[in-house]
Amino acid sequence: MGRVAIVGAGPCGLSSLRSFSQAEENGVQIPEIVCFEKQSDWGGMWNYNWRTGVDEFGEPVHSSMYRHLWANAPKECLEYADYSFDQHFKKSIPSFLPRETIRHYIVGRANKSNVRQYIRFNCVVRYIEFDQDDARFTLRYTELITGEDKLEHFDYIVVAIGHFAVPNMPHFDGIDRFIGRVIHSHDFRDARQFTGQRILVVGGGLSAEDIALQTYKFGAKSVTISYRTKSFNYNWPLEIEELPLLNRIAGNVVHFKDGSKRIIDAIILCTGYKHHFPFLTKDLQLVTANRLYPSQLYKGIFFKRQPKLAYLGMPKFYYSLPFFDAQAWFLRDVILGRILLPNAEECSKDMKTWREREKRLNGSFEGIDFQIEYARELLDATDYPHVDLDAAAAMFKSSQRHKQKNILEFRDKLFTSSLTGTNAVALPKGLRWIDAKEEEILYTD
Incomplete structure (x- = not known):
């Protein structure tokens, strides 16, 4: 059955580990598994790290997590089918949760599954190649604590490292001479540092949307969102406005394509990741844009040119934690021999069908x-436990x-778990999300 290397112990890596542990619980012999995690703890992107740039070992900081992030989807769409929120928290909680509460839930299942035994922490993978003669991969890694370099072979x-760690950094005329601070959302950590400032957020995706709200929530004087293709068209508060893409910067004055200009104190580039x-x-x-069906991956998982190489969590996603499980269980069954991959021609045909379907999508509802x-x-x-996907789709759309x-109140809405039937409850003390600013609004006791 061989050896399996999993690179990353974030949500995708933990889903993969859980899929194998579930099979083992059911009496199935599993391969030898080694998971390499460069951080000192599991959780991946959900690990908040105050550091930016490089970590204590001089390695690039992986996480893009910021201190006051809240999930932008109801927890009822994030529920693991084999580990409910009720099971973890022992009580009903709100539908929209802060980042530490989500991480607590993810780690809770990992602890219950006893998968920590497979993980080597503070180990960064340096190099992987496939040996055609040996039909195995050679993997080189560094133990960061000791500085020792090692080599192992895997089948x-x-x-499973995700795709939110390497920023896409566009250039705008004059940005190198801007009188103020310029950061990418990858290095955004705490909105309080922008209190009283005039902020420019560049981007049209979820990061731009949420960081605009974060800086507004914590007292930015004004927030201007500069979009490339289309506006969000939300009912923003007066302090937030949308303008077309900027075309140049002069000092602290930003000029936009519609001829308007604004005086700006700080620029936050929410321009995506590579x-x-x-x-x-x-x-x-894998070389791909951020899309729902990456063109080089059969079933969105298996690298077309080398199907013994799998990528988890690579598509653009609405659905996250159970989506990672779906990929992980399918991958596990291929490795266990329960599912046989078709020949290259059939794989290509299937991939083309999904890609053509993706091209015809119109709007987020069709994407969901x-x-x-x-x-x-x-x-x-x-054999993944039953999950009501239709209910998940309905909740996403709602x-x-x-x-x-x-836009200021959607995180105050309450949903019902399709897994347990439990109704969510409002935040304590009558708080709304826009007013919940402190870490004590957590559900980790």
């Missing part, structure tokens, strides 16, 4: 349906409608 590689895998040889690296159907195909092929109606 399968699972890349899929970046420098530890793999060039022939093994696309991803739900993709997850359904994976889950139906495995949340989107709430957001469009009132």
